[in-house]
Amino acid sequence: MIDIVIGVIATFGALFVLFAAIGLVRMPDTYLRISVTTKAATLGVGLVLMASTVYFSNADVTSQAFVIILFLFLTAPVSAHLIGRASYFIGVKLWDKSVMDDLRGKYQKNTHVLKSVVDDTPEDNVDHTKMEDK
C-alpha cells in the first residue's frame, strides 16, 4: 500500500519535471522559459522529495527533505527574478507575438533604476527591437 503511494507521488513529480523540460524546449521566448523553470520544475522536484520522505518515514530524512523543499521554494522566485532582470538589461528580444511590454521605457539602461513612468529620453532606454548576438 505504501509502495503505491510512493509510486503515485514519484510519478507526478517526474511528470512535472518532464513538462518543465518540454516547456523549456518549446517556449518561444526567454522570459516564458524562465516562467516554466520556476514553477513546474520546483513542484516536480518537491513531489519527488516528498516520495522519498514517505519511503523513509523517519524524522531525519523528513526534516532534511523539507529543508530542501523550503530552500527550493524560497530561491526559485529570487533567481528567476534576477535572471529575468539581467536578460531584460542585456536586451534579450521578446517574442514576436508579444502583445505588450509593460517595462518599455521604464528600466533605465545606464543607471539600472526602475521608474514608474515612461521616461522620454530614448537614449537611456533598453531597446528590445533588435537582438544582439550575446
Added chain:
Amino acid sequence: MTLFEYLHYIILPVLVISAVLILWRFIKGPSIADKIVSLDLLITTGIGVIAVYSIIYNQSTLMDTALILALIAFLSTVALSYYLEKRKRK
C-alpha cells in the same frame, strides 16, 4: 512490478529524458540567459534523480548531496546573472 522496478524502469528514464531535453536547450539556447536558466533546471532535475536513487539504494545519506546541489544551483544562478548584468556593454 515492485516499487524498485517501477522507479528504475519508469521514473528514472522520464527524468533522464527531461535532462536530455534541457541539455539540448543548453546547447542551442540563443541567448546566454537561456543557458543559465537551463543550467539551473538541470541541477534541479539532478536533485530529483538523487532523491529517486536514495529510495532505490535505501541510502538516506544521499539527501545531503541534494541539499548541497540546491545551494550550488541558487548561488551559481545569482552569481551568473549578477555578472551578466554588470559586465561592460559594447
